[in-house]
Amino acid sequence: MGKKLLITGNEAVGYGAIYAGCRNYFGYPITPQNEVVEFFARELPKIGGNFVQTESELTSINMLYGAVATGVRAMTSSSSTGFSLMQECIAHMAYCSLPAVIVDVQRGGPGAGSTQTAQMDYAQVTKGGGNGDYYPLVLAPFSVQEIFELIQRAFYLADKYHHPVIVLSDAILGQMMENLELYSINFGPLPAKDWAATGQGERKYRNTVPNIWTFFNNYRDIIVNLGKKYQEITDNEVRFKTYEIEDAEMVIVAYGSSARISLETLRRLRPEGYKVGLIRPITLWPFPTKIIRETSHRVRNFLVVEDSLGQLVEDVEFAVEGRAGVHLLGSLARHLPTSSGMIFPKTVSEEVKNILCHK
Amino acid sequence: MKRKVDENVKREPFSGRIISSTIKENIDEKVEREIVYSRPECMHDLPTILCPGCQHGLIYRLIGEAIDELKIRGHCIGVGGVGCHAMGMGMLKIDAIMALHGRAPEVATGIKRSLHGKPIVFTVQGDGDLAAIGMGDMINAVNRGEKLTTIFCNNAGYGTTGGQMAPTTLLDQVTTTTPEGRQPQGFGYPIHVAELLATMTGMAFSARCALTSPAQFNQALKTVKTAFQKQIDGVGYSFVEILSACPPTFKKTPLESIKWIMSHMLEEYPLGIFKDVDKIP
Numbered sequence: 001m002g003k004k005l006l007i008t009g010n011e012a013v014g015y016g017a018i019y020a021g022c023r024n025y026f027g028y029p030i031t032p033q034n035e036v037v038e039f040f041a042r043e044l045p046k047i048g049g050n051f052v053q054t055e056s057e058l059t060s061i062n063m064l065y066g067a068v069a070t071g072v073r074a075m076t077s078s079s080s081t082g083f084s085l086m087q088e089c090i091a092h093m094a095y096c097s098l099p100a101v102i103v104d105v106q107r108g109g110p111g112a113g114s115t116q117t118a119q120m121d122y123a124q125v126t127k128g129g130g131n132g133d134y135y136p137l138v139l140a141p142f143s144v145q146e147i148f149e150l151i152q153r154a155f156y157l158a159d160k161y162h163h164p165v166i167v168l169s170d171a172i173l174g175q176m177m178e179n180l181e182l183y184s185i186n187f188g189p190l191p192a193k194d195w196a197a198t199g200q201g202e203r204k205y206r207n208t209v210p211n212i213w214t215f216f217n218n219y220r221d222i223i224v225n226l227g228k229k230y231q232e233i234t235d236n237e238v239r240f241k242t243y244e245i246e247d248a249e250m251v252i253v254a255y256g257s258s259a260r261i262s263l264e265t266l267r268r269l270r271p272e273g274y275k276v277g278l279i280r281p282i283t284l285w286p287f288p289t290k291i292i293r294e295t296s297h298r299v300r301n302f303l304v305v306e307d308s309l310g311q312l313v314e315d316v317e318f319a320v321e322g323r324a325g326v327h328l329l330g331s332l333a334r335h336l337p338t339s340s341g342m343i344f345p346k347t348v349s350e351e352v353k354n355i356l357c358h359k
Numbered sequence: 360m361k362r363k364v365d366e367n368v369k370r371e372p373f374s375g376r377i378i379s380s381t382i383k384e385n386i387d388e389k390v391e392r393e394i395v396y397s398r399p400e401c402m403h404d405l406p407t408i409l410c411p412g413c414q415h416g417l418i419y420r421l422i423g424e425a426i427d428e429l430k431i432r433g434h435c436i437g438v439g440g441v442g443c444h445a446m447g448m449g450m451l452k453i454d455a456i457m458a459l460h461g462r463a464p465e466v467a468t469g470i471k472r473s474l475h476g477k478p479i480v481f482t483v484q485g486d487g488d489l490a491a492i493g494m495g496d497m498i499n500a501v502n503r504g505e506k507l508t509t510i511f512c513n514n515a516g517y518g519t520t521g522g523q524m525a526p527t528t529l530l531d532q533v534t535t536t537t538p539e540g541r542q543p544q545g546f547g548y549p550i551h552v553a554e555l556l557a558t559m560t561g562m563a564f565s566a567r568c569a570l571t572s573p574a575q576f577n578q579a580l581k582t583v584k585t586a587f588q589k590q591i592d593g594v595g596y597s598f599v600e601i602l603s604a605c606p607p608t609f610k611k612t613p614l615e616s617i618k619w620i621m622s623h624m625l626e627e628y629p630l631g632i633f634k635d636v637d638k639i640p
């Protein structure tokens with residue numbers, strides 16, 4: 001049994017990274033993820049790590065690029081509008097096949113938006129806000145413990161595929177406190193980083209990032225290899241969790257804090273006899289299309305709960321292929337019309353009942 | 360040093376001038392010649408892809424010579440910016456990382472820090488890369504007192520994208536985006552990066568050189584070596600601005616381009632050392 005703490009989701013990001021052996025963090029303050037920056041500022045010097053408070057998110061992500069190109073584990077974090085600034089370099093790291101971990105603690109948008117919670121980054125994170133054909137792996141935790149675990153998994157996946165991995169949190173998850181049990185997860189062996197640029201030293205060949213010879217000669221090869229990698233990830237890394245979908249008449253699809261709210265809805269409605277289930281995507285890319293598609297043969301309706309005007313809902317519609325109704329309960333269902341509004345379990349329950357009784 | 364040359368024609372990297380060759384005089388007899396000038400050890404024997412008269416190649420030769428003379432090849436990691444100035448990174452036999460446009464100083468920071476200060480890390484950046492899109496990055500890296508070196512290729516314009524104005528473009532200089540010549544109203548003034556950075560505490564060494572004569576080349580080599588030495592000694596940031604000819608942007612022949620640097624650029628951008636300290640408080 002590991003040590004137990006009562007901490008916030010943002011601090012769990014820090015513990016996850018340290019337990020994954022990450023000793024390099026570069027970050028710029030932005031609400032609601034400042035606790036992540038402050039955690040590393042406090043903890044990394046104690047264990048001989050590197051913390052740099054950068055002058056912008058552009059700098060954070062490009063320092064990360066430099067660091068991971070030397071083969072070390074490193075990460076950065078930001079929130080929505082700051083994350084947008086990182087997109088050029090995330091795309092570039094996908095191009096260079098570099099393992100990097102980036103955390104986005106979502107806040108409201110578009111643009112400067114609000115500092116308070118939202119889930120409006122789904123599209124920019126999963127579809128790639130940067131240029132070119134790239135898909136970062138995206139992991140979506142829904143508790144403090146899961147943040148800690150998925151950060152460790154993120155480092156593993158980044159090293160396994162030499163590819164950027166994004167952990168998508170949000171203001172609610174980042175700010176809430178829960179019990180956390182600390183332990184390190186062993187995911188098994190990883191490929192050697194013999195491509196890292198560390199200074200040529202005694203090595204016979206030089207290492208360049210991106211590989212200079214393919215850079216000049218074989219752009220097509222790079223694209224072909226990226227395509228293969230995306231297929232391999234899609235075949236092997238889809239993760240999701242289902243709750244009571246076996247006998248469900250309708251199924252909620254939600255990730256992150258909305259999944260917490262939806263799970264609470266299930267707990268309230270099941271005793272009342274409502275046959276409602278939940279599919280919670282844990283990887284947003286690759287998306288759990290298959291399980292939703294299979295389920296769509298059995299249920300009549302899906303309800304997507306996400307704190308946005310509807311982004312995740314598009315992937316659900318794609319999976320359902322018109323076999324069942326797909327409904328959205330989004331930001332407009334917040335209990336307050338202000339930026340501090342939230343979608344409450346009560347509202348979700350009402351919507352579920354409404355759909356079950358009328359549609 | 361006498362070396363036997365018995366095969367191939369060797370050419371000077373950028374001019375294409377023959378520097379050594381096997382000359383068959385009497386059918387099979389090989390002539391022994393002394394090599395007085397050849398590529399630095401740490402440069403690949405590859406053709407450059409730069410325009411005739413481009414001095415960026417010479418800048419890499421300079422870096423190559425400095426690396427050889429300081430015997431630091433195995434410890435070096437180069438970071439290229441985005442622009443013609445980065446092309447030479449392919450020529451150096453060292454580990455290298457290509458940054459995004461303007462971001463080389465923080466990429467270099469990430470490298471240097473993650474390897475606990477061990478490697479010698481330098482960036483090569485152009486005037487568009489460093490003084491336009493990357494000026495904030497540069498200033499902040501110096502302000503953090505990073506132990507890095509930057510070689511700044513000032514060719515008074517954007518070479519790669521076809522000769523547009525850069526922050527370093529001279530007043531009245533005609534470029535594709537200043538067809539009437541650069542006017543201060545609306546287009547601003549030539550920026551003096553070496554002097555600007557010399558005002559900063561984190562800066563250990565800041566200088567400007569030109570490559571308009573063999574004497575200037577030797578001076579520049581000495582300056583680049585000093586800059587690397589500042590990093591090796593862990594003093595602080597070191598910076599060398601080098602005026603570089605870009606005949607297409609200048610709209611001149613290679614020779615006229617060098618003359619224009621002497622007649623116009625040197626007036627705006629005086630050569631010299633603007634800061635040189637052995638210790639930063």
Ligand SMILES: Cc1ncc(C[n+]2csc(CCOP(=O)(O)OP(=O)(O)O)c2C)c(N)n1
Nearest residue numbers: 441442443444460485486487488517518519
């Ligand atoms: C973000 C971004 N914007 C624009 C470009 C296009 N671009 C490539 S090189 C360059 C200018 C380079 O000028 P300079 O740094 O002076 O290099 P030179 O070619 O003169 O050596 C520009 C604008 C780019 N690659 N990335």
Ligand code: SF4
Nearest residue numbers: 409410413443518605
């Ligand atoms: S355009 Fe200018 S900077 Fe680029 S290779 Fe040609 S001469 Fe050199």
Ligand SMILES: [Mg+2]
Nearest residue numbers: 485486516518
């Ligand atoms: Mg230029």
